[in-house]
Amino acid sequence: MFDKIKINFDELSKDGIQDIITIVKKQNDTRYQPNVKYKIEDIILITLFAVLAKCDEWTEIESFAQKKEKWLRKYLELPNGIPSHDTMQRVISILNPHTLYSDTINYLINKINLITANNTRDILSMDGKTSKGSVRSTGINKDEAVVNTMSVYSNNYGFSLIQDYITEKSNEIPMGPKLLEKLQLEGCIVTADALNTQVDTIKAILKGKADYVMPVKENQLLTYTEIKEYFNDKKLYENAKKENYKKTVSKEHNGIITREYCMSNDIEWRNKKEKWPGLKSIGLARNTIEKEDKIIIEDRYYIISFSNDIELFSRSVRSEWGVENNLHAPLDIIFKEDNNKTINKNGAKNLGIIRRIALALLKFIQTYYKKSLNIIRTNIAFVFENEIENIFKLLDVETLKQLKNT
Numbered sequence: 283m284f285d286k287i288k289i290n291f292d293e294l295s296k297d298g299i300q301d302i303i304t305i306v307k308k309q310n311d312t313r314y315q316p317n318v319k320y321k322i323e324d325i326i327l328i329t330l331f332a333v334l335a336k337c338d339e340w341t342e343i344e345s346f347a348q349k350k351e352k353w354l355r356k357y358l359e360l361p362n363g364i365p366s367h368d369t370m371q372r373v374i375s376i377l378n379p380h381t382l383y384s385d386t387i388n389y390l391i392n393k394i395n396l397i398t399a400n401n402t403r404d405i406l407s408m409d410g411k412t413s414k415g416s417v418r419s420t421g422i423n424k425d426e427a428v429v430n431t432m433s434v435y436s437n438n439y440g441f442s443l444i445q446d447y448i449t450e451k452s453n454e455i456p457m458g459p460k461l462l463e464k465l466q467l468e469g470c471i472v473t474a475d476a477l478n479t480q481v482d483t484i485k486a487i488l489k490g491k492a493d494y495v496m497p498v499k500e501n502q503l504l505t506y507t508e509i510k511e512y513f514n515d516k517k518l519y520e521n522a523k524k525e526n527y528k529k530t531v532s533k534e535h536n537g538i539i540t541r542e543y544c545m546s547n548d549i550e551w552r553n554k555k556e557k558w559p560g561l562k563s564i565g566l567a568r569n570t571i572e573k574e575d576k577i578i579i580e581d582r583y584y585i586i587s588f589s590n591d592i593e594l595f596s597r598s599v600r601s602e603w604g605v606e607n608n609l610h611a612p613l614d615i616i617f618k619e620d621n622n623k624t625i626n627k628n629g630a631k632n633l634g635i636i637r638r639i640a641l642a643l644l645k646f647i648q649t650y651y652k653k654s655l656n657i658i659r660t661n662i663a664f665v666f667e668n669e670i671e672n673i674f675k676l677l678d679v680e681t682l683k684q685l686k687n688t
Contacts (some may be wrong), residue, residue: 284650284676287686291672298677299357303327305385312376320365324358325373326382328365329633331670333640336663338618340367340633353667374636375629380446382632386639387443390646394439397679397686403594404438405601406492408461408474410454411610431634432457434465435605441642442609447631454478459486467492471594473602476501479585481557488560493587495565495598505558509583513544513566522546526592537573542566543596547589560587567599612641616656647676 303323311322331354332343344367347354351364365373410432432454433445444461448454458474459482467490474483476499487494498506513519526545531538545565565584570577586595613619617637644655651658662669676682 284647284682287682289650289676289682289685291675293685294675294678294681296671296675298674299671301389301677302330302386302674303357305389306382308385309382310378313373319362320369320373321359321361322373322377324360325365325370326377326636327358328354329370329374329636330640331666333617333636334643334659334662334670334673335666336659340371343367343370350666371629371633374632377628377632377635379632379635383635383639384444387441387642390441390642391439393677393679394646397683400438402438403469403471404436405471405473405598405604406434406436406443406465406467407602407605408432408434408458408472408478409605409610410448410457411613430454431631432461433605433609434461435609437601437604437608440608440645442605442638445635445638455480456482458483462486462490465490471495471598471601473497473598475602481559484559484587488587494560495584495586495595495602497602498583498585505585506583509564509566509585510581512546512548512564513581513583518546518548519544519566522548526590526595528592528596535573537571540570540572541596542568542570543592543599544568545584545586545589545592545595558585561585562587562589563595565595565599567596608645609638609641612655613637616659617641643673647673650676 306323306326309322309326311318313322328347329343331350332346335346337343337346344364347364351360354360410430412430430448431445432448433442435442443465446457446461448457455478458478458480462472462483463486467487470490470492471494472487472492473495474497476497479496479498479502484494484496498509500506513522522544528543530541532541533539543565545563547563549561549564563586565586567582567584569580571580582599584595584599588594613634617640619634619637641655644658648655648658651661653661662673
């Protein structure tokens with residue numbers, strides 16, 4: 283996004299911080315106002331700044347705020363100083379996480395759209411995540427329950443567009459359609475893991491005028507068996523390869539991986555093919571891994587709502603793991619989400635939302651820094667005052683667009 287732009291930070295405005303402050307100030311504060319000592323926007327922003335600066339626990343967030351109080355007062359009111367970590371955790375727990383996240387993400391999407399023109403169809407990958415730090419072997423009650431999050435990740439934008447929390451008495455299967463119905467899906471491709479290959483999910487995708495590339499496993503036994511038998515038939519497979527086939531070879535992790543993609547619109551023979559609305563093709567993704575004199579073959583099978591586009595099919599298969607590799611893994615590896623021991627369930631959820639906002643901001647500016655997210659976060663922690671202002675200056679995309687065109 284920032285490629286080929288020579289950036290002088292003195293030319294950029296600091297309005298990015300003010301924009302985020304404006305978004306945060308819109309959040310509803312349900313506390314009894316005469317008793318309020320600490321503004322909700324101050325606490326949200328302290329938490330966001332601290333998370334960007336590599337603080338993962340509430341005690342670290344409080345310590346950060348005490349050390350950086352002078353800088354924080356440039357932008358925050360802090361009428362009664364720095365709140366304790368218990369106060370911050372308690373206030374964060376009352377937030378409506380959906381409005382805070384959606385307002386921030388829509389702001390970032392508008393910024394990205396102003397500076398880049400991405401004409402490729404966006405592939406949305408959907409999956410659930412359990413925060414292991416919220417798991418307790420004893421003493422679990424409704425306020426200390428496991429936090430399960432369902433997310434829809436945009437591979438074009440590089441962050442989750444929406445997420446919600448799965449109730450204790452449910453699972454992620456009914457959550458998928460509900461999330462998809464809240465998004466503008468038209469023109470996108472939706473993929474997920476095999477658990478979410480469900481008729482209601484397919485219907486929600488098609489209702490949004492999108493396409494799907496959905497894997498099938500034994501949980502959809504008839505469909506799985508039929509597609510597997512089709513591609514295991516040598517003659518049928520060879521005929522399909524003549525029409526829609528792609529092969530790549532790469533060296534990874536000291537091994538050679540051959541990836542093959544094949545799709546076929548020959549589906550009239552299928553039993554109960556009408557079960558899957560919009561079905562036009564079936565697909566095979568085969569990985570052959572050669573490592574230490576061993577050969578491992580992994581086959582995955584798909585139902586597809588378009589035909590005769592092997593490039594789009596292969597890109598969708600590769601993007602299937604986008605939500606895991608680019609959202610869940612960074613939250614655990616970089617933000618240590620699985621280590622967090624926030625007891626209050628709403629506190630854990632809403633701290634998770636702020637982590638996701640921080641991750642989206644870091645993804646936004648990563649193409650400028652050309653460093654890992656962990657290194658960027660470490661740099662923010664080391665030289666906070668300078669780095670944090672530069673990061674938010676990169677939200678001045680109007681000036682950056684002018685520089686790009688000169």
